[in-house]
Every structure is written in structure tokens, then in C-alpha cells.
Amino acid sequence: MKKRIFSGVAPSGTIHIGNYLGALKNWVKLQDEFESIFCVVDMHAITLPRDPEELKRKTLDVAKIYLASGIDPAKCSLFIQSHVSEHAELSWILNTIAKTGELSRMTQFKDKSELATGNKDLSESVPLGIFNYPILMAADILLYDTNLVPVGEDQLQHIELTRILAKRFNNKFGETFVIPEGHVQKEGMRIMGLDDPTKKMSKSAASEYNYIALTDDEETVRRKIKKAVTDSGSEIVYRDDKPALMNLINIYSLLSDISAKEIEKKYEGKGYAEFKSDLADIVVEFLKPFQKKIAELSDEKVLEILLEGAKKVRPIAKTKLDEVKKKIGFII
Numbered sequence: 001m002k003k004r005i006f007s008g009v010a011p012s013g014t015i016h017i018g019n020y021l022g023a024l025k026n027w028v029k030l031q032d033e034f035e036s037i038f039c040v041v042d043m044h045a046i047t048l049p050r051d052p053e054e055l056k057r058k059t060l061d062v063a064k065i066y067l068a069s070g071i072d073p074a075k076c077s078l079f080i081q082s083h084v085s086e087h088a089e090l091s092w093i094l095n096t097i098a099k100t101g102e103l104s105r106m107t108q109f110k111d112k113s114e115l116a117t118g119n120k121d122l123s124e125s126v127p128l129g130i131f132n133y134p135i136l137m138a139a140d141i142l143l144y145d146t147n148l149v150p151v152g153e154d155q156l157q158h159i160e161l162t163r164i165l166a167k168r169f170n171n172k173f174g175e176t177f178v179i180p181e182g183h184v185q186k187e188g189m190r191i192m193g194l195d196d197p198t199k200k201m202s203k204s205a206a207s208e209y210n211y212i213a214l215t216d217d218e219e220t221v222r223r224k225i226k227k228a229v230t231d232s233g234s235e236i237v238y239r240d241d242k243p244a245l246m247n248l249i250n251i252y253s254l255l256s257d258i259s260a261k262e263i264e265k266k267y268e269g270k271g272y273a274e275f276k277s278d279l280a281d282i283v284v285e286f287l288k289p290f291q292k293k294i295a296e297l298s299d300e301k302v303l304e305i306l307l308e309g310a311k312k313v314r315p316i317a318k319t320k321l322d323e324v325k326k327k328i329g330f331i332i
């Protein structure tokens with residue numbers, strides 16, 4: 001039997017090239033080898049206030065991004081999280097075995113709380129959903145006996161918590177959950193901001209110069225790459241003490257399949273201007289067919305795929321949730 005992967009993207013903010021290189025690109029690679037389930041996690045998106053119309057739009061747009069990236073609905077199940085209510089139910093049950101201390105140590109909780117309150121005061125005004133967000137993520141993963149969770153580095157802490165909760169449940173109620181593992185691709189797992197190579201490229205960045213959106217047009221891509229910060233010196237080298245350049249070389253390498261070593265060689269004796277101009281060409285060439293595919297997908301077609309996906313995965317989720325309910329003493 002094939003092993004199973006599960007992953008998802010939240011329909012919030014601007015989906016960027018970091019999401020693609022850190023997650024989606026690997027999903028596409030893994031879909032032949034694994035039984036694959038990919039989810040648009042709309043319930044995660046509402047942990048910060050969202051405009052309802054915009055949430056609807058983004059939910060379909062994220063599914064279109066999956067398809068344009070090369071996720072094949074004939075091989076995988078694609079669905080919207082809120083269409084399978086077992087996620088919410090299992091999440092509640094897992095809430096009862098998680099500890100508040102575990103959740104307060106999550107770095108994303110700290111970051112998102114700052115975003116919600118505009119300061120570092122994590123007290124009165126932090127929405128509770130941001131706090132127990134990782135438990136919903138654990139439910140997503142554990143419902144499907146997931147073996148591997150392909151994500152960017154920022155999600156590994158949540159997967160570690162998922163493993164802890166699964167083991168705790170298994171110890172208390174008997175073998176129920178498969179213990180999943182996170183899966184990252186080294187060069188793409190942490191694409192950094194173009195305006196600040198010490199912080200990851202982020203959907204919710206204040207400046208658009210932080211990221212390249214998957215929907216950016218050619219002129220925007222060229223402008224952003226031109227403005228991207230670089231390190232002191234002028235050589236094109238892939239070294240830890242040149243974090244800005246390392247990040248740009250990683251993007252170049254992942255989109256062109258040319259290794260960092262070869263890129264260094266190619267630009268020996270050349271400067272940033274030429275390197276950046278070529279990088280912009282590579283990004284534009286990647287985005288053009290990608291955006292064309294998105295434009296060709298109708299909302300109706302995508303929704304049809306998502307509804308079909310929910311139909312396929314719901315029985316798996318129900319079977320697992322029923323097993324959990326029986327074990328904890330619910331009458332079903």
C-alpha cells in the first residue's frame with residue numbers, strides 16, 4: 001500500500017514564491033509516489049479577521065494555484081477543509097489532551113499575536129483561534145493516518161506538536177493514530193524576504209517588496225528583484241555570510257534546476273546587475289505559464305474538483321473519527 005501525504009495552504013494573504021518552493025513544488029514531486037491529500041485550509045484562515053467575500057475568492061484561488069502548480073486531481077484528493085466537518089470535531093477532542101503551555105511556546109502563535117494586536121502584548125486582544133490553531137492542524141493530519149507532511153520549515157514545530165498529541169492519545173486510549181513526519185526540501189524550506197534576508201518571505205508582510213506573489217506581472221517581478229537587498233561585496237557566491245545572495249541563488253536554482261555551484265561558476269567575474277536581470281527572466285518565465293493555467297481554470301470547474309475531493313476523503317475522516325469517539329467513550 002502506498003504511504004500517504006497530507007498538506008495544505010491557508011487562503012489568506014498573498015500566496016508567494018516561498019509557498020511554491022517550500023511546499024507546492026514538493027507536493028507535485030511526491031504525488032506519484034504517495035497517496036496524496038491536499039486541503040485548502042479555510043478554517044485556519046479565519047483565525048485572523050477576514051472579509052467573507054475575499055475568503056471565498058481566495059479559497060478558490062488557492063485551489064487554482066494547486067492545479068496550476070501541477071497537482072493532478074486524477075492522482076490526488078483536493079478539498080476545502082470546512083467541507084469535512086470531522087476536522088473541527090477531532091480538533092475539539094485533541095484540545096482536551098493538549099496543554100496550554102505547549103501552545104504558548106509555538107513561535108507562530110507569538111508572531112501572529114503580534115500581527116493581531118500590533119504589539120508584543122499577548123494578552124487581552126489575541127483571538128483564541130490563533131492560540132489553538134496548531135491543534136486544528138494536528139487534526140487535519142491525524143484524521144488521515146498521514147505518514148508524511150510536506151511543508152516549509154516554519155510548520156515543523158506544529159508537526160512536532162502533532163506527533164506529541166498523537167503519542168499522548170495512543171498511550172492513553174490505545175494505538176489509534178499514525179505518527180506523522182514532517183518533510184522539507186533543504187534549499188526551499190525557508191525562502192527569505194527579498195527586503196530582509198533574516199526573516200522568511202511572508203504572506204502577511206507589510207511591504208510588497210518582501211515577496212514575489214504567484215500573481216505578480218512581469219513589470220512587478222523585475223522591479224522587486226531589482227530592489228531586493230544584496231550583501232556587501234560584488235561577487236556572486238553561495239555562502240552563509242551572504243544570506244541575501246544565498247536566498248536569491250536558492251530561488252534561481254530551484255526554478256531553473258541549475259545547482260548553486262553552477263550558478264556561482266556562471267557568474268564568476270560578473271556583478272549583481274547581470275545576475276539579478278537573469279533571475280528576473282527565470283522568475284518571469286516560470287510565472288507566465290503558471291498564470292496562464294490559472295486564467296484558464298473556471299471557478300465552477302475548480303469547485304467541482306474540490307467537492308469531488310471532499311467526497312473521496314470524507315469516509316476516511318469519518319472512520320478515524322468514529323474510532324476516536326469509541327475509544328474515548330462517546331456513544332456512536
Ligand code: TYM
Pocket residue numbers: 006007008009010011018019020021022023041044136137140141149150151152153154155188189190191192200201202
Ligand atoms: P501557510 O498557508 O502559511 O503556508 C503554506 C506552505 O508554505 C510554506 N511556506 C514557506 N516555505 C518556504 N519559505 C517560506 N518563506 C514559506 N512561507 C510559507 C509553509 O511552510 C507551508 O508548507 N498551518 C499551515 C497550513 C496547514 C497545514 C495543515 C499544513 C493547515 N493544516 C496540515 C500541513 C498539514 C499554514 O499556515 O501554512
